[in-house]
Structures are given as structure tokens and as C-alpha cells.
Amino acid sequence: KAGVTQTPRYLIKTRGQQVTLSCSPISGHRSVSWYQQTPGQGLQFLFEYFSETQRNKGNFPGRFSGRQFSNSRSEMNVSTLELGDSALYLCASSIDLQGVQFFGPGTRLTVL
Amino acid sequence: KQEVTQIPAALSVPEGENLVLNCSFTDSAIYNLQWFRQDPGKGLTSLLLIQSSQREQTSGRLNASLDKSSGRSTLYIAASQPGDSATYLCAVDSGYALNFGKGTSLLVTP
Numbered sequence: 001k002a003g004v005t006q007t008p009r010y011l012i013k014t015r016g017q018q019v020t021l022s023c024s025p026i027s028g029h030r031s032v033s034w035y036q037q038t039p040g041q042g043l044q045f046l047f048e049y050f051s052e053t054q055r056n057k058g059n060f061p062g063r064f065s066g067r068q069f070s071n072s073r074s075e076m077n078v079s080t081l082e083l084g085d086s087a088l089y090l091c092a093s094s095i096d097l098q099g100v101q102f103f104g105p106g107t108r109l110t111v112l
Numbered sequence: 113k114q115e116v117t118q119i120p121a122a123l124s125v126p127e128g129e130n131l132v133l134n135c136s137f138t139d140s141a142i143y144n145l146q147w148f149r150q151d152p153g154k155g156l157t158s159l160l161l162i163q164s165s166q167r168e169q170t171s172g173r174l175n176a177s178l179d180k181s182s183g184r185s186t187l188y189i190a191a192s193q194p195g196d197s198a199t200y201l202c203a204v205d206s207g208y209a210l211n212f213g214k215g216t217s218l219l220v221t222p
Contacts, residue, residue: 100161
């Protein structure tokens with residue numbers, strides 16, 4: 001069974017641009033969560049989607065948004081990029097809520 | 113707000129030693145606790161998940177325990193190997209999101 005895939009793996013953007021990251025969960029998994037990982041703050045929760053509905057959102061500004069499609073694939077979008085948005089963005093899927101979370105390899109975003 | 117702390121932040125041991133990583137959390141109202149491993153520049157690999165009603169879980173050389181009332185979990189690694197070198201993260205699911213500790217960076221030297 002294929003694992004969680006994230007595209008692209010690496011991304012370089014400049015301040016003010018916007019970016020879209022994609023996550024394909026493990027087949028059959030309906031829950032997708034997004035996390036931001038930085039050296040200073042560690043792993044911080046961004047959002048959780050279940051059956052196309054956003055269930056929870058972390059403490060991030062409105063520039064961070066996401067969605068989930070009917071096939072459970074998810075995208076997150078960051079608008080008006082700032083230098084501080086440079087991070088590893090990780091996506092995780094689970095078969096249902098409160099289940100084992102399986103993480104993808106992440107997308108490394110660098111904002112110049 | 114759930115706060116998760118991991119001690120020590122870094123650990124270096126010779127190959128073959130048994131070791132214990134510690135995780136503490138402030139709110140005992142949890143659904144489960146999960147231990148992950150992260151290799152440099154990579155995603156997270158799930159090692160063990162302990163439901164709130166369980167006391168421990170075992171997988172191979174790994175054993176994780178959970179004491180919900182005291183807000184503590186430990187990850188025991190038996191007979192450590194150089195391939196165990198990685199950062200180990202503890203995450204608590206309180207029903208809203210996974211709350212992660214900052215991790216313990218483990219180095220096992222040959």
C-alpha cells in the first residue's frame with residue numbers, strides 16, 4: 001500500500017508570492033492533517049480535514065488555508081508569503097479520527 | 113492548552129545500551145499518545161500508539177508506557193543500535209490535534 005505522498009518536495013518562493021502544497025493520503029484514509037515544522041517552534045498544527053470538512057484549525061493567520069477533495073486528497077495554500085513561513089510542511093493521514101497518523105515526507109518551503 | 117515536554121533534549125549512548133526517553137504532558141484528558149521517529153530532513157515514522165485506556169505497547173525492541181494520571185509516558189529502547197539514531201517525538205491527541213514535544217535527539221555510537 002502506497003504511503004502518504006506530498007508534492008512538491010521542495011519549493012523556493014519570494015516574499016509576497018503565494019504557494020499551493022498537495023497531499024495524497026493513504027488509500028482509504030479519510031482524515032488529513034497538516035503541520036508546520038520549524039527549528040524554533042517544532043511541530044505546530046495547521047488544520048484537520050475529514051470527509052471534505054475542516055474539523056479543526058490551528059493558531060495561524062488567515063493567509064493559511066486548505067481544502068479536501070472528495071477523493072480525500074488535500075491542498076493547503078499560503079498567500080502573501082513571509083520569510084517566517086519557511087518551514088517543512090507535513091501532511092498526515094489516518095483511517096479515521098484519533099487513529100494512528102501516518103506522515104508524508106513533507107514539502108520544504110523556502111521563502112527568500 | 114496541552115503542553116508536551118520531552119527530556120532529555122539530546123542523548124548520546126554507546127551501542128548495546130538500553131535507554132529511556134521521557135515525555136510529560138499537562139492535561140490528562142487525552143485520547144491517545146503516539147511516539148514517532150524522524151530522520152534528518154524526513155517525515156515522521158509512527159513507532160507506537162497507546163490508547164488512553166492502555167498502560168503500554170510493545171513493538172520489537174521498543175516499549176512505550178503511559179501513566180495518564182501523572183501525565184507521563186516513557187519510550188524504552190532495548191539493545192540500542194546505530195540505526196536507532198534519530199529524533200524521537202512524543203505526540204498527545206487531546207481530540208483537537210496532535211500536540212508534539214520538541215523531541216529527543218538520539219545518537220547511538222558504534
